[in-house]
Amino acid sequence: MKIPPSRQSRSQTHLNAKAIANQARRKLYARQAKPCGVLFGLGFVGLVGWSVVVPTLLGMALGIWLDFQFPSRFSWTLALMLAGLTIGCLIAWEWVSQEQQRMARDQPPDDSPNQEERD
Template sequence: MSRRPDRSVDAITRHADRKKQAREHPGASPLRGLGTFGMVGWSIAVPTVGGAFLGLWLDRVAPQDFSWPIALILGGAVLGSFIAWAWVSREGPGRGGDDQ
């Protein structure tokens, strides 16, 4: 009587490999998109608001012909945009994030 190879071992191995692959490379998640949206918002908002407060303080300490708060709000928005751009380009799909 000939013995057939045990197919259950192969099935278990394939199943375990699929689970390992899914754990190592998770798919895109809607929550990841919300997290990215929040991170971009905070990376722009924090330097902008910080620039406004620093500008108000500088207006009292070192008054100038120009408005410190307006200048530093614009500077904070530009700095925050660069930070957000760098973060999105580093974490985005196909750019070194989890999607690779």
């Protein structure tokens, strides 16, 4: 249930105004920042996907070669495929973490969730 504006306290109105101003400031900052639309997002998803696929396929290829060269009860293909998948996931995790850090660095100044508490 929403309280009518006439009954809201001044501090609540002040916080609402600050939140709206903060949102408007962020939109203006985003418009001035370098463009990163749908194509950027698709490219990043593709990059992350390939960073997982390539090590997995390399591990699988090496495993198949080892299985043909040195036959045994142990499946090198499966073991190296899982190792490649693990390495690929770690690489993707690192890239995503770096991108999140870059995005956090590029945020407008004084933009934190605790801003209302400081003012």
